Amino acid sequence: MSRTGGKTFADVVYPCIPPRETGMLKVTDIHTLYWEVSGLATGEPVVVLHGGPGGGTDPDYRRYFNPEKYNIVMLDQRGCGKSTPHAELQDNNTQALVGDIETLRKHLEIEKWFVFGGSWGSTLSLIYAIHHPDRVKALILRGIFMCRRSELLWFYQVTFCINTDNVNFGQSHPLWVTTNPVLEVSILLRNSSLTGKSCICKILICFCSSSVRESAAREWCLWEMSTSKLIPDTKYLDKADNLEFAAAFSRIECHYFVNHIFVEEGFILKKAQILKDIPIFIVQGRYDVVCPMKSAWELHTALPHSKLTVVADAGHSMGEVGIAEKLVEVTDQLA
Template identity: 45%
Template sequence: MEELYPATPVRADGMLDVGDGHRIYCQDAGNPDGKPVVVLHGGPGSGIAPVARRHFDPAAYRIILFDQRGSGRSTPSAGDPDPDLARNTLWHLVSDLELLRERLRIERWQLFGGSWGSTLALAYAQTHPTRVSELVLRGVFTVRRRELDWLYRGGAANLFPAEWDAFLAPLDERQREDPLEGYSELLHSADRAMRERAAIAWSVWEGATVALLPQTSFVDQYSNPSFALNFARLAVHYFRHGAWLEEGQLIRDAGRLAGIPGVLVQGRYDAVCPPITAYQLHRAWPDSTLRLTEGAGHAVSDPGILAALREATDGFR
């Protein structure tokens, strides 16, 4: 953890009404006159992590964080008894991000995101390229069918067979034919116990695969019922719709990032978001640098990841 900056307190926070009945929780930290950066959390559905503020020199950066729709302290929560997720899509999040930039009167900002956060960063940057100064992305994920099939239709099961069996356990034979659809049914069941069992099984699968070496802390975090239901519902909602992207769109449209420098930090042994995606994005985006980190998986705490991220943020400050 020595690669992180000291804990940076929140300087200001509040709720932003983004329409459609949604209000997102936002934080502002660091130097109010510093270089603006916005942190895009993963999941979707994981919410703000306080440690994320520590990737940046607080004397040089103005650090913005927010809970995406349905996540963390934003309202309504995807974990509510009967959530309406129709107005919670990737393109709603892109619009929310642009509204937040306008509200904060920021001309251009750096985007910093890992896993699902990299998806949102790419979608926003390709939609609003003139508003982006740089991108720092970790564990690149573009929601292509091959990426979803790897994690949720048996690819990663070759590396984690016992954990895959536990992931499939709540599903009946019919539902196992398409786990995303099967989990969607269970997570919106009228039976609370069934909802919670499914949410924990879904979330623990990610907790079990995220780090290069097993870490009980991840499994413990993801198995918390209040976290798991919110996390699982949003992830299934987004992934069964392909995040409302055309197949391969974010790599196909990487040319829209021309002139925007970026750093892609990728664990060599990332079992959640395998390196092929970061490599293909890098090839399609000449202004990017690929930092393939040996001895690391998907977790931000895996060896070498924090150091590579700090090198990137220090380099852009």
């Protein structure tokens, strides 16, 4: 459990640092990935896997690691951030992202590394570790998301229905009540097909006018940003107004979720025993409505050697003080 006692985010993380080196790595004829390294070149290597999918990296992600002890590797996954082409869906799937992580590891000549990820980043971290357990020194995870049908329907149906019953998650207008784009996602997930003329998923994935797609992307992004923190944060909500970010984030998320992230249902729990010899640290906000604690508990139960820390006064975001504090405690311990 955690009580932050008036601390701020800046109080519990390391100071801002610039990247030591950046690059663009061509992984297919279509996709080129942005990568960067920060901190100590001879330090403990750690790869940071961002959320979304499609969220891209953020300079604050470097701040969870002591820059005098860690060699911090970050990359923008296919189609997002500084990777090119922007918001591209072709050849963009979970297996490809796992391959990209390995390609980057070899490119940087790293033998083994810590893997750090939250939300979708936790999903990708677990799947990467299942495929390459010999390359993972430890998993540092936050906001466990295993992308099962029940988890997707929770966020795109149950929380939406709660929101329409006047339990507001930060939305400042009634758009979700009047147009029901999130409810349409739940219908799509049930039917596993792109149906409905106004379906936001169809708008995001298929070709249509740029203004219509931008509007759909903004609303999809706004829903997630409004639910990410226990206390609504205008800086998060403002991300939806960054149309370049919203386009990649919303379109790529939609692409992955309607395709059930390109793996069989329950893949992570079915393969969990492959991870039995890897140290695993899980930090979970008690009031996380994006990735509810049930999933973290189920993963911990399947892997009882894992250490689960529940932050009593936090929601989903790694930017929440209690979550950030516990993540830094883990990285300091491992360093």
